[in-house]
Amino acid sequence: MLDFTKLSPLFSCLLKDLISNMEDLGHTVNPYYGIRTLAQQACIWRRSRSTAEVNAMFDKLEANDCPYALEVLKSVGPQKTAPWGTNTYMFSYHLIGKAADMFVDGDMKGGAVYDVLAREALKVGLTPGRNFSTPDSGHVQLGSNELNKLFTMAEMDVILRDLSL
Numbered sequence: 001m002l003d004f005t006k007l008s009p010l011f012s013c014l015l016k017d018l019i020s021n022m023e024d025l026g027h028t029v030n031p032y033y034g035i036r037t038l039a040q041q042a043c044i045w046r047r048s049r050s051t052a053e054v055n056a057m058f059d060k061l062e063a064n065d066c067p068y069a070l071e072v073l074k075s076v077g078p079q080k081t082a083p084w085g086t087n088t089y090m091f092s093y094h095l096i097g098k099a100a101d102m103f104v105d106g107d108m109k110g111g112a113v114y115d116v117l118a119r120e121a122l123k124v125g126l127t128p129g130r131n132f133s134t135p136d137s138g139h140v141q142l143g144s145n146e147l148n149k150l151f152t153m154a155e156m157d158v159i160l161r162d163l164s165l
Contacts, residue, residue, distance in 0.1 A: 007035060027104050037164065045089045065153075093147060098143060108138075110130070110135065117130065
């Protein structure tokens with residue numbers, strides 16, 4: 001179960017509103033993932049990436065002065081290959097406590113009920129992952145899908161390092 005106390009206060013409040021609205025519509029919502037450490041994100045990101053993609057990310061992190069993110073990505077090591085789990089490594093709203101993943105009505109595959117979730121998320125002021133270019137149906141977040149436009153890689157590296165302290 002999701003620990004709402006570890007989420008940003010505003011996001012936690014809006015997420016509770018979303019869940020309540022979904023329940024009022026007769027749906028069962030099971031949030032299972034909220035805030036993540038960068039190491040958790042790295043494991044999820046690496047599990048569906050080729051060695052070449054991982055090595056390219058190592059190079060990109062080094063070139064963009066991201067020593068913390070580089071260290072974490074290397075330290076988690078290769079992951080057992082698994083289905084896609086995330087669109088991004090270091091620009092995830094999960095890393096700053098402003099995103100959550102959930103199942104609705106026990107559906108784990110992103111069926112039509114996630115159109116309802118997306119609609120209700122927008123009503124309370126959240127961005128639904130269902131609308132991303134690579135859809136993430138059970139994901140909602142506080143903010144647009146453009147965290148990388150708010151911070152440079154180097155700035156995000158410092159933010160994530162400071163959050164880990």
